[in-house]
Amino acid sequence: MAINLSQGGNFDAEMGRPELEKLGGTRTSIHEGDKEDKIPDRSPASSFEDSQVDTKFQPGVQDVEAVTISWSKTSLAISYVLIWFVYALQGIVSGVSGSLLPYITSGFAEHSLTPTTSVISAVIGGVTNLTIAKVLDIFGRPQGYFVCIILTTVGLIMSAACNNVEAYAASQVFYIVGINGIGYSLSVFVADTTTLRNRALMQSICQSPYIITAWFAGPIATAFLNGPGWRWAFGMEAILTVVVTLPLFGFFMYHFMKAKKQHLVPKHSSGRTLLESAIYYLREFDAVGLLLLSAGVAFFLLPFNLYMLQAKGWSSPILIVFLVLGIVLLITFGIWERFFAKTSFIPWSILRDRTALGACFASFTLFLSNGCWGAYFTSFLQVVNGLSVTHASYCVQTMTVGSILFCIPAGAVVSYTGRYKPLALYVALPLTLLGSGLMIYFRQSDQNIGYIVMCQVFLAISGGAFMVTAEIAIMAAVVEHQYFAVSIAVLGMFSSVGTAIGYTISSAIWQKKFPESLAQHLPPDALPDLAVIYGDIMTQLSYAVGSETRVAIQHAYADAWKYLMIAATASWAIGVVSVLLWRNINVIGIKQTKGHVI
Template identity: 50%
Template sequence: MRMPWRATAAQAEVPVVDQEQRDEKADASFDKEANASQPRALDNDSEEFTPNAQDGVKKIEATTTVWSKRDLIIAYILIWLIMFVDSMQQGATGSLTAYVTSDFYQHSLTGYTSTMSSIIGGVLKLPLAKVLDIFGRPQGFMLMVAFMVLGLIMMAACNDVQVYAAAQIFYWVGYNGLSYTLGIFVADTSSLKNRGFMYAYISSPYIATVWIAGPLATAFLNGPGWRWCFGAFAIITVAITLPLYFLFQLNYKKAVKRGIIVPTKSNRTFMESVKYYAIEFDVGGLFLVMGGLVFFLLPFNLYSYQEGQWKSPLVISFFIIGGLMLIAFALFEKYYAAKTFIPYSLLLDRTVIGACILSAVLFVSWYIWHSYFFSFLQVVNGVSVTEATYILNIYSIGSCFFSFIVGIAIRWTGRFKWIALYFGVPVTILGVGLLIHFRQPDVNIGYIVMTQIFIAFAGGACVITEQIAVMAATDHQYVAVVLALEGMFSSIGGGIGSSIATAVWTGVFPKRLAEYLPPESQGALQDIYAQLTVQMSYAKGTPTRIAIERAYSDAQKYMNIGGTAILILAIPAVMMWRDIKVKDFKQVKGRVI
């Protein structure tokens, strides 16, 4: 593993040379970089910038070198507040979608909106990682804030569902990017041994906001209206995010004044700048990987709209094109890229591969067993909307809470692999496997709650450890990139899982309904299949309701079996990880947690 290079005492005392000497000694491409900076000793430990690091990484390392303990504490308070507002905002605004589309009497675009915003928001983490590395963390942070605020303003002002659909894409790109950027901030300002705990800390607002979002949305609907909800959060988002941006920028300027980092201006022409940034962003590699992922993921969400479904020429061609582009990406990065998006050695690193596979497998399983869970709780278990929401929120609360325990365990032992291998993955398999038996009519709802607690605690362990795994496999320079890569595997897993769930549901539920419904209800089969309200209109204990519950249970049984079976792949995925002791090396620079 590459370890951060530590300068000797003699090297640390060498003074900063003037611009002419730097230009003679630096690499030619490095000389021309816009806002380029020269490395020098950072602190009393004589550490230098991460070798070969790009400007964004150097800037954050210089920032954390000069800021005080007070600034570090303020930064984490601001990050927590931003996460609190964003999680509350996401829950409240998400609850209003049905009311927005109902006001316009149009629902046809909402499915496509969800699909496109999910895919676009996922793949754009890749170029965002390069923005963070080349231009800086605060710049990427504010770019994502701008996307999110633009989306909120468009939703507040929209007069038709088409504009609302476009606004959703801007919003989700910003929201996902903002959460990702805050995660990079935490990685930049915490040691590996404490990073799991700090990730748990910034996730903790979800424990509270799951209870706030619903009443808040209701208050806006019953009061000024849904437009004011979007407009209010547009203003609040700007107000809550700007202080963190200024905190980082002020400390960066402090580092410049102290001479720790020396900005220089480029003398390149416009075309030279285009060529330079094309190389820095690895435009060829990004085009291939982003295009490949879009072509690969879209069929999983759109196949049901095509005649012939999986046999549709469009679906088949999308899969072929996507697969070829992803293969071309790997070959391009190895043989042709002037500057690789991610080192080829990392693409083949067993810890990185194993963590990405675990991420994909968990999302495949989640989308298989979790799809239609809300409807199942209402129809089969007969719970109210509020009660069903509470049960669904068990995962958010439990996983966030248990993440703290996982973070403490990583700090105490200095290792993370054992947590995933001996607790996270086995307990996840246990929880999902128990659903096969307990998601049946006449089973006490308490058993389902028990399985959700198992899955929540295990999920908190798996998510934290897989993120620590990809970061521990590299140095500070590639932290943003490997986290983006891990996120992309989550998107792939989600697309595959949702398509499997849809295929099982459409293949099993209507057939079982036709088989179980009494003769007097056969004429209403299509309405029962299509509408949750019709399903619940039949009283509990009537022959028709019993038939509907049996059909639900049959479909859910196959979905739970599929969700459990795919989790078996998580065991070898974790076994692939190197048993890295995170106390053994220092990845980040300066004053960190």
Template identity: 45%
Template sequence: MAQPSNFDPSNPIPNEEISLEKLERTPDQERTVPDGNHPANQEETQSLGDESPDKEHLQRGVQQAQAITAAWSKKSLLLAYAGIFLVFYVNSLQQQIGGNLTAYVTSSFYQHPLLATTSVMSSIIGAVAKLPIAKIVDVWGRTEGYVLMTVLTTVGLIMMAGCNNVETYAAAQVFYWVGYDGILYVLDVTMADTSSLKNRAWLFAFSTCPYIVNTFAGPAAADQFYTHSTWRWGFGTFAIIIPVVCTPLAVIFTINRRKAIRLGYVPKTRTGRTVKESILHYAIEFDAVGLILISAAFALFLLPFSLASSSAQEWRSPHIIAMIIIGGLLFPVFMIWEKYFAKVCFAPFHLLVDRTVLGGCLLGLILFISFYCWDIYFISFLQVVYGLSIANSGYVYNTYNIGSCFFAVITGFVIRITGNFKYPALAAVPLQMLGTGLMIYFRQPDKDIGYIIMCQIFIALSGGTLVICEQMAIMAAAAHYEVAVVLALLGLFTSIGGAIGQTVAAAIYTNSMLSALLEHLPDDSKSQASAIYSSITVQLQYPMGSPVRDAIIRAYSDVMRKLVIASVCFLPLAFVFVLMWKNINVKTVKQVKGTVV
């Protein structure tokens, strides 16, 4: 299909939107680029009506994304989405299996209390990696970022399969979560590049549907790995599967990018920089100093809260005190660096001036803090208190995944029809508070497990709504060339929220569980408290109904109550952050052009 050689990616062809009701496209004939006075070139690029930057100001990855949507066919678009959903499916299956085996990994090293601590570090590194990843996909390209994230995920899985201590496992978690979150982030950006704003909520929600499909397959597979093989193969198997599954999508994007280059949509440029100059350039472009400072600040400040109980002198330990002080001091150092010395700022502070973007990011922060306060030890609680198997505890745990993913699709349709995302979010916040608050009463051993499932359903319905609405809010408030950045900014806030929530959970668990065990265990078993505290495998060795198991259950009951109360305390702020949003109707916002959904 012939295309004019002077195509301008910043001012592409008119929209060729593929309707969800009926796929349609103009006949395969030569298309001409309209002049600057054509109405198609006067569409808004963001809700405030700001114009997108000229072509020379667009970064290479953004130019490539725009050129690909102009150059590829309907068939290529459909193949790309098939590849995207296949990757989502396999990643969700791996997550289901890995999540159900994690407690047994830390317990195999007699470090079950460090279940949350290992996640805190990976959450922090994963959080601050979001914005550099956004730079990678904008500066280098979507395909390059996708391939790099696939490599990191694979390396993390290999390390987890072969780890022999909790330190190696924690390091593996960092590689894995940076890569895993990075893959999902690049795919979200790709869907944003290739969809109109009014259809984007539905597509984002639909991409989570594999979590529904794998609700029963994942826990059952984890049970089979643990029972008939080993938890190591639960990770090692996917170190082989994930690269194989991720490759076809990379090939599709590479082929269509070459097509765009061949048609003259993407100019070939050479920087002329030497290797040393390139390293210095990208160190500045990715703000390496700011990245190190903010990573160290969060790590040093948050980790002591979960490590203190394992130190000989606990909170009086010099290294615990030093970590908190140094971590706290690094935050103002980071701000000074960003304000006065950084040539390229780590965080896009100019976007946080917009109240909708800031409100969406803060909502994500609060939701993740609240969620991870009660979530991180939930599977252990179900297995120990209710005597559920790995598979059955996984089914109960996945109530949230089923409900949130299912209702996210419904919310996506509502947003597509009405164009409104603010009012559904306001309606969902009280339901989130209700579901979490009820767990204070029902998450106790004397209550039927059906009530816990009921609470999970309430949280799931509201959570699925709020996640989609916050994503739509930040994307509607930004220009399309800023979508990768605002999604990364949201990912930064949610991951930091997850790290804070896990820190709160780890601090409560590590500082309360052992003392609760010593309080409730029979006198002749108190000497076993440390061993019981350190391993879920040891906890499960005591049969249901025995005095020791009953004491363990009462200890869990005491700790879980504290975790849920902490979770509820954060949620009232969610109202404030949703009210900050502008009431933008996404049906009136035009952001993308070319062959899109």
């Protein structure tokens, strides 16, 4: 799922950027029962002709407005074709990498660390979207997109060359920041070129390649595992990334230069020296805040992932240092943002709006819940249900395909009715509670795999509805075009932090419950191999289905899985409250973009 740094206060006066107004009651009209909440047309475009670029906006926003004003409807259509192909690439790369992950960690005898390798990358990938938002707004959409292409390619090359879990985890930081940034940049492109009413529908159509690519990931991963090896898979992905993503970059740059020749792009001159520019951008991107938050969350979460690997458990000095350091860094981040940051890393003004805040926490809960069980799901299907890598990937991709399939009618409903809250409240919430709750029961090896698929369909429908409604909710609350990038980035940050916390919960439960249950169920002759069985999925799969040892391993999986799904289901208490916070805003008639848009 596509799933994807601006100040909430003053912008640079030299660039002609206004102070962000406070969000809240003064900006909305709320009627009784939240049934008829309406936001009047607050778009700056309402006071300008569609043929004019709003010079009060940030340079990157001005540039994209110049492009949409100057290009034709044919160019708009071509851009969406290219976006479709980039989403197809993202689906293949993400699917193949996810299918290979258990085998990569097992290759280093660290299968239990499967989710841990993604914790740091998920955190950094989330918070850096706010930095990418700054690049998109200040330097331009194509420029930020190009940076993400470079990061993705570097990360994939590093993955192909890694020799241990630590090196692989480091490569994932580059890869996740890059691949999430590509998806995030595409979301901003779609927002720039659509009306709010049709945005969810067009975003869903652009993500429709996942319906096709979902079925390719398993066979491709299997072919590489049975052939040249997983390293060559990453090499292939690096080449594909460059070949597929660059045409869209070139297309946008061509139209930007065309708009520039037509004198539609305002000239920007800061008058700063090189040193002054470096200081300015460090402040504008809030580099200190970015470092403090990323490091603080990562150090705080890592001990929960690693404590079972330490001989002294929680008494291990390194874990105590990590935990204390994480808490200190997070407190320091709060102090820095409150008293010292010239440009706030987190746009607090946006989060003061209850609809925007509720959308963020709904997205946070969705990814936290999925993170509680998603990292071990492929392993579970292979070991407990006896599926091959290919068939396991098909089952995993059921949720991806179902989410995208439902996104399209969900987007059409929002486009037709102008409402998004009923879809989340009366469709998404009940189905996600039903799907995750039933997974607690259908975790046993004697249950038909069809029941697992059924639960995945329920979760897919709810996930698709939340993907559509959360993004529309925050963008309906934060209407102005210049805040598109940052609002999507804030939503993505909450999603990524939710994923990281979900992975942490998953890892902590797994490392505690799985080896304990193995020790209880393994036959006496297999007990000496407990550590090897625990750390390597290939060893787990080497025991024949129906053998005493394989049955014991399946029981251990099921025991640990129960706690994973209980955590995933219980987390939705946050989600229920979050959706109830939303105002029922009618998005029909809210004008945000100009030029040739959909």
